[in-house]
Structures are given as C-alpha cells and as structure tokens.
Ligand code: CP
C-alpha cells in the first residue's frame with residue numbers, strides 16, 4: 001500500500017477529518033498517554049519560509065511523542081536548486097520517519113510526497129495551510145460545540161488559509177462566506193473542488209466582495225494577513241485594496257453577539273485587525289495557536305504509525 005501523506009484536507013479519505021479531530025481532543029486531554037507513541041522517530045522539518053508556530057509546535061509535538069525533529073531552514077538544503085526535490089525526498093526517506101515541509105510552490109510538497117517513502121506533511125504552501133485549518137476547526141468545535149451549520153465569515157485575502165478553511169467547511173458541513181476585494185478571490189479551482197466536496201456534507205461555500213454581508217449573523221469571524229509570505233513586493237498595493245476589509249469593532253457588530261474572532265497569526269495590528277478586536281474577550285487566536293500542537297501530534301501519530309511508513 002502506498003504511504004499516506006497530509007497535503008490537503010481535500011485529499012482526506014471519508015471519516016479521516018473527524019478521526020483526526022477526535023484524536024486531537026484525546027491527546028489534548030491526556031498528553032501523557034501518547035508520550036511514547038512515536039518513540040525514537042525522527043521528523044525532518046523543511047522550511048523555505050519563516051515560521052514561529054509551525055516550527056515550535058512540530059518540534060515540541062514530536063518530542064512530546066517520544067521522537068525528535070531535525071530543522072532544515074531556508075539556507076540549508078537549496079530545495080530544487082542545490083539538490084532536486086526527488087533526491088531530497090529519497091535521501092530523507094533513508095534517515096527519517098516523516099517530513100514536514102513549508103514551501104512556496106504547492107507542487108514542491110506534492111513532488112516530495114511523490115518520491116518520499118515516508119509520510120509528508122504540508123506545513124503551508126502558497127496554495128494551502130491544512131494543519132492550520134485542522135487546528136481552527138478544533139478551536140471552533142471547542143468554543144461553539146458543533147461545526148455543522150456553523151456560519152464562518154472569512155474576510156480579507158482569498159489565500160492559502162482561506163482555501164484550507166473552505167476544504168474544512170466542506171468536510172464538516174459548515175457555512176463559509178469568503179469576502180474579498182475583486183482580484184483577490186479564492187482560486188477558482190479550489191472553490192470548485194470545495195463545492196464538489198460540500199455536496200456530501202451539505203456545506204455551503206460562498207464568495208462575496210461585501211464584508212458586512214459576510215459577517216452578518218456569523219458565528220465566527222476570521223481574517224489573515226493581507227500580505228502573505230512571498231507577496232512582500234505587493235504590500236503597498238494590497239494595503240490599499242484591502243483597506244475596507246479590516247476587521248474592527250464596527251464590522252464585528254454585524255456578527256452574532258456570541259461570535260468569536262479568529263486569526264492564524266502572525267497578525268498586523270491596525271491593518272487586517274484592530275487591537276480592540278484581537279484583544280477582546282471574543283478573540284480565540286491563542287487557542288488556535290495552542291491547538292496547532294494537539295492537531296499536529298494527531299496527524300503525526302496517524303501517519304507515522306501506519307504500516308510501511310517505517311523505512312528509516
Ligand atoms: N500560523 C502559522 O502557521 O504561523 P507560523 O507562520 O509562525 O508558523
């Protein structure tokens with residue numbers, strides 16, 4: 001059987017989304033029960049971009065499971081330049097039991113997975129951020145007690161985080177409305193794939209250019225940076241294009257009175273979100289950050305304990 005990877009929530013087999021969320025909750029409730037789950041196993045962590053949360057949660061997470069991490073930063077490998085992705089994948093497969101990769105092009109993690117004999121986990125690409133979305137749905141479940149029918153307003157850039165939230169909504173039957181300025185809508189292919197997935201769960205996936213319309217009646221208001229990693233040259237143009245999409249107290253007033261505010265972080269206070277909102281009791285941004293740890297431990301156990309995933 002080919003080894004399983006975690007590249008996109010869209011690829012999860014039926015039942016896997018909830019299996020992972022339930023395992024995450026068990027790990028969070030009783031972490032010591034999993035202290036030897038990946039004893040002696042090594043995780044290579046490839047980063048083409050900077051990170052705080054992803055690096056720390058994977059490194060601490062694998063250690064809490066009895067294993068250890070090897071950090072390979074942007075200067076280390078020269079992925080696709082000093083050495084072809086195919087060779088990096090095959091070399092690492094001889095030494096480690098899993099690979100976590102944060103890359104610019106999504107195709108790079110796909111190629112790593114194609115040639116690796118061990119599981120590959122997507123730690124963010126320009127297209128998707130699936131570990132983030134899994135942690136976000138766990139956070140919504142904890143705060144709202146349900147996911148099906150939950151109304152999520154995503155306001156801002158139709159980026160990697162928006163894409164993975166759409167795929168997550170499709171898995172759990174949530175109703176997500178993505179509000180973006182013209183030209184910054186989610187990728188049309190991803191939108192279509194998420195809508196196709198949604199047929200099974202009854203999820204609703206909408207796109208609008210009106211932030212108020214998106215937020216009206218929302219249980220969750222979510223935003224992300226206007227300038228994702230790799231888009232720095234467009235910063236000035238983007239700040240202008242997104243100016244009307246700031247999540248501030250005025251916009252939050254359209255949401256349900258018990259709505260929560262979410263952000264994957266890092267945030268830019270005074271740009272996509274005001275201090276007032278992120279510091280308010282509605283803000284659950286640090287719960288999201290904590291849940292990255294629990295969810296990724298579940299993903300690592302699920303993948304790195306599978307038969308045939310133990311080459312090294
Ligand atoms: N949310 C997130 O992935 O944070 P980092 O970029 O710090 O890893």
Ligand code: NVA
Pocket residue numbers: 124159160161224225227228229264265266
């Ligand atoms: N959309 C952001 C997410 C950072 C965690 C980026 O890609 O930079």
